[in-house]
Amino acid sequence: MRLRPSLLLLGAALCGLTAPTYAQEAPPPDATEARDPAEATATPDQLYGGPPVPEVVDPTAEVDADQVIDFAADTLSYDEGADIVTASGNVILVRGGYRLRAQTVEYNRRSGVVEARGNVIVIDPGGNQAFGDRVELTESLRDGAIENILLVLQDGGRLAARSGKRVDGRSELDRAIYSPCDIDDSEGCPKKPVWQIKAVKIIHDPARERMTYRHAYFELFGIPVLYLPSLSHPVGGSGSAGGLLVPDIRLDRSLGLELKVPYYLSLAKNRDLTITPYLYTDANPMLGAEYRHLFGGGPARVGGLITKATRETTAGNDKNDVRGYFFANGRLQHSTAWRSTLGVRLTTDDTFLRRYDISRDDTLRNFYTLERFGGTSYLSIEGWAFQGLRADDRAGQQPIALPLVDFQWRPELDALGGRLEVRANTLAITRTDGQDTQRALAQVRWDAATYTPMGQRVTATAMFRADAYHTNDTDLSPFPIYSGKDGWSGRAIPVAALDAEWPFAGPAFGGMQTLTPRVQLVGSGKGDNSDIPNEDARAVDLDDLNLFSLNRFNGFDRWGGGARVTYGARWTLDRPNWRVELEGGQSYRFDKDSDLFPVGTGLSGNFSDFVGRSTLKIGSFVDVTHRFRVDKNGLEVRRNEIDATIGSRRTYATIGYVRLNRDIQLEDLQDREEARVGGRVAFARYWSLFGSAIVDLTGRGEDPLNLSDGYEPIRHRVGIAYEDECFELGVTWRRDYTQDRDFRAGNTFLIRLSLKNLGR
Numbered sequence: 001m002r003l004r005p006s007l008l009l010l011g012a013a014l015c016g017l018t019a020p021t022y023a024q025e026a027p028p029p030d031a032t033e034a035r036d037p038a039e040a041t042a043t044p045d046q047l048y049g050g051p052p053v054p055e056v057v058d059p060t061a062e063v064d065a066d067q068v069i070d071f072a073a074d075t076l077s078y079d080e081g082a083d084i085v086t087a088s089g090n091v092i093l094v095r096g097g098y099r100l101r102a103q104t105v106e107y108n109r110r111s112g113v114v115e116a117r118g119n120v121i122v123i124d125p126g127g128n129q130a131f132g133d134r135v136e137l138t139e140s141l142r143d144g145a146i147e148n149i150l151l152v153l154q155d156g157g158r159l160a161a162r163s164g165k166r167v168d169g170r171s172e173l174d175r176a177i178y179s180p181c182d183i184d185d186s187e188g189c190p191k192k193p194v195w196q197i198k199a200v201k202i203i204h205d206p207a208r209e210r211m212t213y214r215h216a217y218f219e220l221f222g223i224p225v226l227y228l229p230s231l232s233h234p235v236g237g238s239g240s241a242g243g244l245l246v247p248d249i250r251l252d253r254s255l256g257l258e259l260k261v262p263y264y265l266s267l268a269k270n271r272d273l274t275i276t277p278y279l280y281t282d283a284n285p286m287l288g289a290e291y292r293h294l295f296g297g298g299p300a301r302v303g304g305l306i307t308k309a310t311r312e313t314t315a316g317n318d319k320n321d322v323r324g325y326f327f328a329n330g331r332l333q334h335s336t337a338w339r340s341t342l343g344v345r346l347t348t349d350d351t352f353l354r355r356y357d358i359s360r361d362d363t364l365r366n367f368y369t370l371e372r373f374g375g376t377s378y379l380s381i382e383g384w385a386f387q388g389l390r391a392d393d394r395a396g397q398q399p400i401a402l403p404l405v406d407f408q409w410r411p412e413l414d415a416l417g418g419r420l421e422v423r424a425n426t427l428a429i430t431r432t433d434g435q436d437t438q439r440a441l442a443q444v445r446w447d448a449a450t451y452t453p454m455g456q457r458v459t460a461t462a463m464f465r466a467d468a469y470h471t472n473d474t475d476l477s478p479f480p481i482y483s484g485k486d487g488w489s490g491r492a493i494p495v496a497a498l499d500a501e502w503p504f505a506g507p508a509f510g511g512m513q514t515l516t517p518r519v520q521l522v523g524s525g526k527g528d529n530s531d532i533p534n535e536d537a538r539a540v541d542l543d544d545l546n547l548f549s550l551n552r553f554n555g556f557d558r559w560g561g562g563a564r565v566t567y568g569a570r571w572t573l574d575r576p577n578w579r580v581e582l583e584g585g586q587s588y589r590f591d592k593d594s595d596l597f598p599v600g601t602g603l604s605g606n607f608s609d610f611v612g613r614s615t616l617k618i619g620s621f622v623d624v625t626h627r628f629r630v631d632k633n634g635l636e637v638r639r640n641e642i643d644a645t646i647g648s649r650r651t652y653a654t655i656g657y658v659r660l661n662r663d664i665q666l667e668d669l670q671d672r673e674e675a676r677v678g679g680r681v682a683f684a685r686y687w688s689l690f691g692s693a694i695v696d697l698t699g700r701g702e703d704p705l706n707l708s709d710g711y712e713p714i715r716h717r718v719g720i721a722y723e724d725e726c727f728e729l730g731v732t733w734r735r736d737y738t739q740d741r742d743f744r745a746g747n748t749f750l751i752r753l754s755l756k757n758l759g760r
Contacts, residue, residue, distance in 0.1 A: 069139065070094045073105070083109045091116070097125035098141035112139040120146070126206055127154035130171070143167050151204065155235060156180050156725065157211075157757045159202060169206055176202040178211065180757040181726035192222045194727040195755060197231070204235070211235050233758050245274070246754045253736075253746025254355065256282030270294040274303075278356075284309050286356065300330025300342075305356070311349055312742040323348045325358060341369045350389040354743040362389050377409040391740060396433025397478065399535070403428060418448025418460070425556060429535055435477045437484075437533045441467040441556060456502045463495040463550070471533045484533030493527040493559055495550055511575030518585070520548050520566040527559035529596070534558055539669065541662070542602035543639065544613040544627060547585050552603060560597065563590040568612075577619045584612025586632070600638070600664035607632045611639075622646050638662055650688065653679035659697075673697040691718040713737045719750075728754035 074089025085107045087093075093100040093114070103118030114137045116122075122130040122141065129152040137144030143166050151159040151171060161176035179196035199216035213231040217224045234243045245262035252258055262276040271293045278286040290303030306324035328344040345364040353359040364387040372379040384401040388394075409422045423443040430436050443465040450458055468490045477483035503516040536555030546552050547568060552560045568585020587608040602609035610630040617623050622645075629639035637659070644655045656676035662669060678692030693716035719732035730752040739745040 069107070069141075071105075085109065093141065095139075095141050099123040100135075100137070100141055102135070107139070113137070114139055114141065114144075122146075124169070124206070128152065128206065130166075142169065149173060153204070153235060155757060157235060158183075159204060161202070171204040173202045173204070175200060178202055178213075179726065181724070194724065195220045199231075209234050235757065246752070249751040249753070251747075251749040252280075252282075252357070253748060254282065254742070254744045255280045278305075278307075283307075295332060297332040297334060298330065300328070300332070302328040305358070310742070311351065311355075321348070323352050325352060337372050337374060339371045339373070341367075341371070343367050346387060347389070350391065350393075351741050351743045353389070354740065357748070363387070364389065376412055377407070379408075380404075380406045382406075394433065397431055399434075400430045401427060402430070415446055416448065417450070418446050421445045421447070427535075431473075431476075433476065435471065435473050435483060435533065437535055438470045439467070439535075439556070441465060454502075456500055459497075459499040461495070461497040461499070461550070463493075465493040465495075467491050467493070467532070467556070469532055474533070482534040482538060485531045489531040491525075491527050491532065491559075493525050493561065495522070495524040497522045497550060499548070509573060509575065511573055513571065513573045516570045518548070518568050518570070521564075522550060522566070523563045524550070524559075524561045526561035526596075529558055532557060540597065540601050540603070541639070541669070542608055542611055542629060544583060544585075544611050547587065547611055552597075560603070562596075564588060565590075578622075579615070579617045581615040582612070583614075584610060586610050598664055598669070600662040601669070602629050602631075602638060602662075605632070609638060621648065636661065647679070650682035651680060653677070654692075671698065686722050686724045688721050688723075689719070690721065692716065726756045728752070728756065 071087060071091065071093045073087035073091040075087070077086045077088075078084070079086070087105045087107075089103065091100075091102050091105045093105060100114070100116055100120070100122050102116035102120040105114060105116045107114050116135045116137070117133070120130075120132045120135045122132075122135060122137070124130075124142075130146060131150035131152070132146035133148045135144060135146045145163070145165040147163050149159075149161050149164040151161075151164070151173070153159070157178060157180040159171070159173055159176055159178050161173035164171055164173040164176070166172070177196050177198050179193040181193035181195060183191060183193055196219050197213060197216050198219065199213040201214040202216075203212040204210075205212070211233055213228065216228045216231050218226040218228065232243075243264055245264050247262075248258070248260040250258045250260075257280070259279045260276060261279075262274050265273040265275070267273060271291075273292075274290045276288040276290075278288065280286075284307055286305055286307035288303065288305040290301060292299065292301040304324060304326040306322065308320070308322050310318050310320045311323060312318055325347045326344065327346075328342065330340075330342050332340045334340065344366050346366070347353055347364065353361065366385045366387070368383050370381045382401070382404040384399075384404065386398045386400075388398055403426070405424075405426045407424045411420055411422075413420070421444070423445070424441070425443075426438075426440045428436075428438045443463065445463040446461065448460050452458060468488070469484070470488050471484050472486050474480075474483040474486050497520060499518070499520040501516055501518045503514055505512060505514045507513070534555075534557045537553040537558035538555075540553050540558070542552060546554070548566055551558075564587050566585060566587035568583065570581070570583035572582075573580040589606050589608075592606055597603035602611065609632050612628055614626045615624070624642070624644040624646075627639065627641040628637060630636070631638050638661050640657070640659045640661075642655065642657045644653075646653050646655075654677070657674070659673040660671050661673075662671055664670065673696070675695045675697060676693070678690075680688050680690040682688045694714040696712040696714050698712075713735075715734065715736050715738075717732055717734040719730060721730040722728070723730075730750070732750040732752075734748045734750070735746070736748070737745050
């Protein structure tokens, strides 16, 4: 079937004109950024020049039959006998949110018919634009008929037809073509759209945000590939219309060929439901659903997946069972002061999420938080529960933290030139087959900062904290070093600190440099840790973030007491469009407590290890951060961490490397070494290559170049993608090298095809 006029012919007619065409040049493609619909909608001034279109105060208001048409034109004449007003030359008419522009407009006052000729443009309140040679409209400018029509939708789609009419806001086009693709090349001359739909009739209904076709052909690269007697899909961006979403096709090592076809249902302006069937050649089908609701106080969603499939148990037996996953999250603002946050993630078994490529988490966290924000106070009431997915996780050892209450208050009063902070915290941890712990603490802190005449910033701190603990079933703890003792225990912790910084600034290397030495003195009660259980302060490690902290432990259950001095410096150099920052330091403890910090954390002994960080930023093109810890005795590098991003939005590389050489045989503190690399290279105009890899280097020994010893890839992916303003195609190859029971190592191939503006 051959239909005229086509989008290609319309593009040819516009090629070579000095005035801009309706087809806007597509922005550079980026798979992570959606196209702005506003860029695809040209204003009348962009198309033909001339005076600006008058603004309408309320485009959504009901059209008043007696409303006067506002207009502007070069010349105006009136035929008194025929009662016809004729406007010529850059004519602009505005009424009720509808705008018309043409070279000549005749308005028959008796019949109420408006006839426009010559480069006619009609714009509705939604921003959709209709172009034609001759347009006949009612005096409301809402309904009428158009010859050789071109309709440019607000979301970037285009409709071309031999003729059309608009009735009650709906556009009905005969022998028409729809496509969101550009029909002009970079020089403004015509090209074939990547894809288009030709139909005997196309109906565009803006109220329902829907496009309907009768006897349609789908063409890809100019070749008819599918005949559709009837077709309908949503258009527009408000989400009020339902329909099929973009399908996913993948070939998985254990599931076979997978087809994922989501279907979107709009239940109301603030509610929707997405139902997703998953079909596999080597596994039973799976059904997924997600419900979203925007309440007056905020968003919430709930969903899950369910199937019946065989799974391998920890004993090595296969079991055919119902498998699935449930999730829910949301945040509701109850009032200006109160807010709730919820997160739930539950699965039927350990390997379901990894087998079906949903998540690689080894622990699922479930929580509810109720917060109150006052002018000088903050209250948080939380509950936490966990599901461990590792093979050696025991359900009875998973903690249930309920309640966890934290209260902070900073009164608005001058306390000897400083500020007071009062804090209280309580926690109850219960395990069905393990140690139980209850904790309560109260803390008062005073901080006062001042500047000396020489420019030093001096901060004085005084704090007192009292803790009470109760513990039972410590013999069930898998880590006796963290268990504490059964029964009640407590401690009192007084703290005093003095912190001084002295910045020096001046010009250097074409920019401005700043050198800031810093010294901190801390005196504290030792805070006996021997009988106290350790639930939240296990992963202790000295770094640049906690070097000047009053407590180097990251939780409440451990306190690093005694007297110490910490010293360091920060140097920055700022030049136009780039910045360099270096900082580092060390501390000295006046009393030696061999049991306070494990050897290898950088804090054992009198002198700590050296820690620091360096940062280089060059505009938005280069961002490199290096963090390190150097052993105080043998100057060995105990921590070496690099994160770098280099490149532009379309072509970039990311590099990550971490090596922890601490030689500590404790949970959360074991040595590891890992490298990560990723990137994307854009070429031609719409094509890009991308890839990433994660490699475990922990077992390489002392020789950093010996990749054969302990080199263990974890996962990598490589792909190629094409994306323009209306079409997206991506092919990805991913390989996993780890496995756990029925989660197998192997290859996965993913094919993604997206026809933009066709579905959601």
